[in-house]
Amino acid sequence: MTHRQRQGRAGRTALTLAAVLGTLAGAALVGAAPAGAVSSRVTLAPGVAYERFDIRAARGVTRAHVISVDLRKPGVRLDLLYPGKVASRSTVSAMADAAGAVAGVNGDFFNISETQHPGVEATGASVGPAIAQGRVLKGAVPNGQRFGPALPPGTSTEDVIGVGVDRRARLDALALDGSIRTPVGRLPLGGLNQYALPEGSIGAFTSDWGSASRVRATCGTDTDRAAPCSTDTYEVTVRRNKVVSMSDIPGGGPIAAGTTVLVGREEGARQLRKFFTGEPVKVVRRLVASASRVPYRFALGGYPVLRGGRPLPGLDATISAVRTAVGVADGGRRLLLLAVDGSPAYRSGLTIAEVASTMRELGSVDAFSLDGGGSSALVARAPGASGVTVRNNPSAGAERPVPNGIGVFVTR
Known part of the structure; x- marks a missing residue:
């Protein structure tokens, strides 16, 4: 003792x-x-x-x-x-x-440096999910894209400490559940305001993201943070649920309220290239808890x-x-x-x-x-x-x- x-x-x-x-x-x-x-x-x-x-x-x-x-x-x-x-x-x-x-x-741990990707700026964004005042800010990057010491066995970047609306704190895991809805079908949403997206996915960036370049989201792989940036990328800007612009290269700068920028890599980029100006698009997303049914007012990774x-x-x-x-x-x-x-x-x-x-x-x-x-x-x-x-x-x-x-x- x-x-x-x-x-x-x-x-x-x-x-x-x-x-x-x-x-x-x-x-x-x-x-x-x-x-x-x-x-x-x-x-x-x-x-x-x-x-x-x-x-x-x-x-x-x-x-x-x-x-x-x-x-x-x-x-x-x-x-x-x-x-x-x-x-x-x-x-x-x-x-x-x-x-x-x-x-x-x-x-939380965060994207503090980018020495492996010359010309790509570190975003300063955190690794795991984040909720502030009951509002979902971001999802978790893939495990292999994490900054920080090795994770203990059985844990992941989705793990959080949070406090529910019941005023009780608990450990949990929060997974992103979302989709991109168009007149011809739905595409899965692979990320939300994340500095790294899963390979082959589409991620959404909103006004909560900030001004940092979105290029970093297409660098590395699910298992290797230092892997080269993808050469197959595409970006679609959606404003008031309609496509307003497209680009082959992810951009940067502030994102206006009511605007969502979709960034795709590999298969996600190929799917985004099918979009056209004026097309109706609706992005829905939420964080789903693995342990608690009580909504979180606050959580971080x-x-x-x-x-x-x-x-x-x-x-x-x-x-x-x-x-x-x-x-x-x-x-x-x-x-x-x-x-x-x-x-x-x-x-x-x-x-x-x-x-x-x-x-x-x-x-x-x-x-x-x-x-x-x-x-x-x-x-x-x-x-x-x-x-x-x-x-x-x-x-x-x-x-x-x-x-x-x-x-x-x-x-x-």
Whole structure:
């Protein structure tokens, strides 16, 4: 057994986020913190608290920062932080302040670079599905097109952490279900506002996408992100349910409200070449959950590391890094947002296996890994402050712009 302790006036007293600490396999909560490591807990708002503490992990002591969120408290909710467009990035602190969040962490992995495709720009768009305020923003790229560490066995880019309209958080998977309807039939929709489309498919891009070039969507294959871009592409612009223009090369720039741009590669491109100006076209799409029938108000991608109180098999126990994760406790009524400190004194970080163990010890039954390294950022607004501050010292010395995050909101 291991214990987190706080120095009190009369000595050390137990400091816990869980009622009773469990046994860790790997990471252990430190009883005697190193110099300068002072455990602390601050209530940010009713139902929302910030805490920091130290963990003795495989490669040394690292510092954890945790936001606990009680969704049972009236007015407390979670939602997606994002810059307003899928293919765009901003810092967590800027997104939190713009949205009026009391706290937040960074979110999904994303299309951060394109060294394998000269002349093709990175879009900055996230890997997995995303829902904000109940509105579907995007679907998941193919597994082989993912940026980030290898996925644990049995997981995919469709995995999400989300909160339903029932105010309960849960792990799930969201698959895109959509079609392109024309007078002569229907075509399957293979993507929605995604930086990578499945081979042979047609993807839809809406005003939620942003200004980034859509060329990247036709690069790579379902199993190899670095594979060359397709040479067989076609693009059709649909406005108010009618075809208005076509192009052999995917374009870029803002997409107006009421307009959908269809991008096809290989067989998808061949199907789009049959379209003609003025043809009636209707695009329908939704995200279908694999586990829950409750509609999601908020969801974003990453990958599960803990289910039903058990770490997923095959979690990496060798590579330590700065991490961000979210845990679900109390039947989805309580969440724990964790980010590891990136300062030189604590940068040794955690392995993914240690993330799962740490989240379980904090009381999580399910846990979900988000983007880490230079992307890890946890922000919180102190009572009475006008804005949030970054609590975990980003590893690059400053916040990295990211595509999305989890925001904690309190309506007073």
